[in-house]
Amino acid sequence: MENKITQTGTAKVTIGDQSYDLPIMKGSMGAPGIDVRALHKHSGHFTFDPGYTSTCSTESQITFIDGQKGQLLHRGYPIEQLADKSTFLEVAYLMIHGELPNAAQNTKFTRTITEHTMLHDQVEQFFHGFRRDSHPMAMMCGTVGALSGFYHDDTHTTVNEARDMAMHRLIAKMPTIAARCYKYSIGQPHVYPNNELSYAENFLHMCFSVPAEKYKVSKTIVDAMDKIFILHADHEQNASTSTVRLAGSSGANPYACIAAGIACLWGPSHGGANEACLNMLREIGTVDRIPEYIARAKDKQDPFRLMGFGHRVYKNFDPRSRVLQKVAHNVLEELDLDNPILEVAKELEKIALEDEYFISKKLYPNVDFYSGIVLSALGFPTSMFTVLFALARTVGWISQWNEMLEDPSQRIGRPRQLYSGAVARDYMDLSKR
Numbered sequence: 353m354e355n356k357i358t359q360t361g362t363a364k365v366t367i368g369d370q371s372y373d374l375p376i377m378k379g380s381m382g383a384p385g386i387d388v389r390a391l392h393k394h395s396g397h398f399t400f401d402p403g404y405t406s407t408c409s410t411e412s413q414i415t416f417i418d419g420q421k422g423q424l425l426h427r428g429y430p431i432e433q434l435a436d437k438s439t440f441l442e443v444a445y446l447m448i449h450g451e452l453p454n455a456a457q458n459t460k461f462t463r464t465i466t467e468h469t470m471l472h473d474q475v476e477q478f479f480h481g482f483r484r485d486s487h488p489m490a491m492m493c494g495t496v497g498a499l500s501g502f503y504h505d506d507t508h509t510t511v512n513e514a515r516d517m518a519m520h521r522l523i524a525k526m527p528t529i530a531a532r533c534y535k536y537s538i539g540q541p542h543v544y545p546n547n548e549l550s551y552a553e554n555f556l557h558m559c560f561s562v563p564a565e566k567y568k569v570s571k572t573i574v575d576a577m578d579k580i581f582i583l584h585a586d587h588e589q590n591a592s593t594s595t596v597r598l599a600g601s602s603g604a605n606p607y608a609c610i611a612a613g614i615a616c617l618w619g620p621s622h623g624g625a626n627e628a629c630l631n632m633l634r635e636i637g638t639v640d641r642i643p644e645y646i647a648r649a650k651d652k653q654d655p656f657r658l659m660g661f662g663h664r665v666y667k668n669f670d671p672r673s674r675v676l677q678k679v680a681h682n683v684l685e686e687l688d689l690d691n692p693i694l695e696v697a698k699e700l701e702k703i704a705l706e707d708e709y710f711i712s713k714k715l716y717p718n719v720d721f722y723s724g725i726v727l728s729a730l731g732f733p734t735s736m737f738t739v740l741f742a743l744a745r746t747v748g749w750i751s752q753w754n755e756m757l758e759d760p761s762q763r764i765g766r767p768r769q770l771y772s773g774a775v776a777r778d779y780m781d782l783s784k785r
């Protein structure tokens with residue numbers, strides 16, 4: 353990766369009778385940033401920004417989000433166009449290499465991924481160590497981390513070929529691992545990948561086919577699955593991607609870094625929101641109970657939040673949510689499912705978007721609001737929702753991890769703190785306490 357940010361001006365910071373000139377840096381799109389790397393060295397002061405609400409942790413060329421416009425671009429291409437015209441593997445190639453593949457590159461990349469879909473047979477033993485009722489995210493996190501023990505060659509992150517192999521193996525094996533977590537949790541036999549099938553169809557086949565009968569799935573459902581993967585692929589420096597980057601900045605091996613990302617994504621404020629959102633919609637149950645939950649979400653004494661609503665960056669709409677609403681409609685129509693939860697979701701969205709509280713706080717449905725409805729209609733239990741999110745986000749995580757390792761300015765991430773604990777004091781003997 354070549355650093356492309358340029359200085360466009362200077363910010364003057366005045367502390368007491370001292371002034372410090374800090375470069376203002378700008379990329380190709382989005383807000384400029386004040387480069388504070390030299391601030392502490394010259395002024396003895398840190399910046400303070402818990403939650404990183406105003407902090408750029410890195411330069412990146414993979415994904416751009418404009419929260420006011422509801423814009424999401426991957427290597428410059430709008431998410432709406434990629435979801436409509438591309439495929440998940442083509443988007444994976446785009447994220448890693450920066451350009452859409454030509455026909456030969458697409459064929460080669462697809463073939464490479466397809467050839468790595470199987471798991472080492474001893475990985476099977478890991479699953480039998482889990483309780484059947486273990487959460488699939490626990491199984492996925494443990495298994496992906498354990499892959500470090502199977503692919504030592506890939507852990508030499510300074511070698512391009514090793515990094516490429518690790519990226520290909522992770523993209524290829526995540527669907528197999530995800531399907532294995534599901535099959536193990538429902539007590540059905542593991543279904544091996546079938547390399548004749550496309551990425552999304554192979555995943556559905558590994559999840560829903562059984563040895564006792566032939567598995568058929570419609571093109572609409574396969575396309576919906578692939579679109580869901582595209583919509584979840586990457587989202588600039590979100591919490592789990594930042595976790596992967598921080599882990600990778602120490603030189604940790606890629607499987608351990610992705611396992612760290614999976615762990616972070618699991619939280620209900622992040623990728624776990626799709627599971628929490630569908631559970632919330634089921635708890636609401638009927639349209640007439642929506643006002644009760646809207647009131648709870650507004651009540652500062654009540655910790656309840658509308659899951660699937662709000663976003664750190666999107667202060668208008670989340671473009672992914674709009675695409676997913678259409679996918680939800682198409683899937684339910686294809687499956688001839690009358691899902692009352694979709695009606696509750698649509699009414700909840702309508703009421704919330706007209707409510708002063710949500711308008712004033714710029715709270716809109718995010719990617720997790722409709723994804724649970726679609727995934728449930730496809731036949732997945734809520735416990736699998738975040739597993740599917742992790743499967744898709746692996747492409748973004750490894751692209752960002754790879755970009756970080758290729759960044760000439762990359763250093764180990766090591767934030768500082770404002771310390772407010774006890775000042776220095778001498779040890780007190782037990783007899784005096």
Ligand code: SDX
Nearest residue numbers: 587590621622623625649657658659660661662663664713
């Ligand atoms: C994802 O970062 C990414 O890009 C993430 C993601 C990705 O693709 O990687 O987009 C995926 O994680 C989507 C977000 C999924 N999470 C949820 O749906 C959980 C519910 N939403 C929230 O908890 C919250 O909105 C966050 C975590 C998403 C954002 O939190 P912020 O930016 O820290 O905002 P905040 O918590 O400071 O909220 C601002 C105000 C607060 O009120 P005040 O303190 O100002 O009075 O809005 C309120 C909050 O109480 N608020 C909500 C709310 N979300 C925020 N009130 C009710 N319901 C909500 N959902």
